[in-house]
Amino acid sequence: MKITDVSVHLVSYKLPVVWTNGMGTTTKKDEVLVFVHTDEGVTGIGVSYHGYAAKTIKALILNDLKPLVVGADPLEIQALWERMFAVTVHLGSAAVLAMSGIDTALWDILGKVSNQPLYKLLGGGGTAKVPAYVGCMTLGVQDIGLLVDEAVKWTDQGFRSLKLRGGAGLERDVAAVKAVREAVGSGVDISIDINARYSWPEAVRICRRLEPYDVYWVEDPFDYTIAWHQADLAKLAKLDLTPIASGGNIFTAMGFRNLLELGGVHYIQPDVVKCGGITPAIQIAHMASAQNIQVAPHTLAGLGQMANLHFSAAIPANVRNYLEWEPTTPNPMRETMLTNPIKVENGDLLLPDGPGLGTDLDMDVVAELSFIEGLPSRSSARGRQLYAAPISAAAQ
Numbered sequence: 001m002k003i004t005d006v007s008v009h010l011v012s013y014k015l016p017v018v019w020t021n022g023m024g025t026t027t028k029k030d031e032v033l034v035f036v037h038t039d040e041g042v043t044g045i046g047v048s049y050h051g052y053a054a055k056t057i058k059a060l061i062l063n064d065l066k067p068l069v070v071g072a073d074p075l076e077i078q079a080l081w082e083r084m085f086a087v088t089v090h091l092g093s094a095a096v097l098a099m100s101g102i103d104t105a106l107w108d109i110l111g112k113v114s115n116q117p118l119y120k121l122l123g124g125g126g127t128a129k130v131p132a133y134v135g136c137m138t139l140g141v142q143d144i145g146l147l148v149d150e151a152v153k154w155t156d157q158g159f160r161s162l163k164l165r166g167g168a169g170l171e172r173d174v175a176a177v178k179a180v181r182e183a184v185g186s187g188v189d190i191s192i193d194i195n196a197r198y199s200w201p202e203a204v205r206i207c208r209r210l211e212p213y214d215v216y217w218v219e220d221p222f223d224y225t226i227a228w229h230q231a232d233l234a235k236l237a238k239l240d241l242t243p244i245a246s247g248g249n250i251f252t253a254m255g256f257r258n259l260l261e262l263g264g265v266h267y268i269q270p271d272v273v274k275c276g277g278i279t280p281a282i283q284i285a286h287m288a289s290a291q292n293i294q295v296a297p298h299t300l301a302g303l304g305q306m307a308n309l310h311f312s313a314a315i316p317a318n319v320r321n322y323l324e325w326e327p328t329t330p331n332p333m334r335e336t337m338l339t340n341p342i343k344v345e346n347g348d349l350l351l352p353d354g355p356g357l358g359t360d361l362d363m364d365v366v367a368e369l370s371f372i373e374g375l376p377s378r379s380s381a382r383g384r385q386l387y388a389a390p391i392s393a394a395a396q
């Protein structure tokens with residue numbers, strides 16, 4: 001069996017409402033879909049994170065990675081990962097994002113030719129469902145009354161864990177957590193993602209201020225240079241305030257090794273479509289298992305979420321934690337782009353039975369979701385000015 005071609009489709013959809021987090025406002029969601037074709041008619045599918053530069057990620061895949069894999073045996077997955085990494089290591093995390101889509105597609109091919117679902121090929125964690133927390137592009141920075149309404153809507157649907165968005169000022173963040181805690185009661189896990197918005201002293205203060213509300217985790221509370229902040233994260237975790245989560249922007253097993261060796265955080269958040277693919281994600285989860293660090297993968301709605309679902313179900317049970325999930329409707333990347341969308345039951349995500357990722361892509365829907373030019377998020381660097389204006393004004 002030989003790889004004959006690699007192709008890429010960029011897709012986008014316009015969010016039904018403007019969504020705001022600590023990095024700015026977002027009006028669309030992008031996904032970089034990767035297809036690995038073979039001479040036996042089997043095509044593997046995968047996703048690379050857009051990296052706020054979807055066209056650049058596409059170019060990396062087609063210009064720099066495709067020549068390294070065409071002609072190779074698609075089942076030599078580890079060897080192909082090493083070849084891609086060795087050649088593109090000087091391109092940094094962008095190349096790792098690009099590799100993620102190809103690596104995932106290779107695992108999908110292995111599943112298809114062996115007629116096994118990916119989570120079983122990865123070792124099978126003995127479960128066919130994974131608990132979800134409501135995250136992704138939900139529960140954003142918004143009017144606290146609306147936030148509470150949204151939180152209650154999700155818990156009424158059976159979800160047991162929510163992730164709010166912070167970074168809108170310490171007082172507002174504390175008020176948001178307090179209001180949601182009072183509305184949903186003590187039986188729901190509430191986390192808050194600051195999206196690297198605060199300075200170091202602000203990060204310490206927000207963790208201290210949130211201690212009384214039994215916060216499940218505080219995610220990425222400081223510094224936007226989050227791919228290189230492992231030592232500072234460990235320093236924060238050692239203060240033993242709230243539990244700390246990070247890792248959605250840490251790349252490869254080596255990046256996570258640094259985080260864990262430095263003392264780590266309470267929850268790591270590798271994302272298959274960002275950390276280099278299924279291959280390093282599994283290595284990361286096993287490192288975490290040996291150190292009793294919980295694994296709660298980062299993900300966004302779409303095919304990448306399916307890859308992360310298989311990953312979550314296959315990792316050691318002692319560290320298997322919540323997987324991120326976006327229940328918002330309409331969401332064509334979650335609902336119609338996948339021929340076999342993820343099913344939810346009482347706040348758990350159910351694994352599909354089919355081979356590989358267990359879904360294909362509806363190419364008519366892929367064609368409809370034509371790429372929307374422009375940045376997926378209106379980011380404002382450290383951007384403290386953003387919240388000097390009312391949220392409604394900032395979101396225009």
Ligand SMILES: [Mg+2]
Nearest residue numbers: 193219220248
């Ligand atoms: Mg995050």
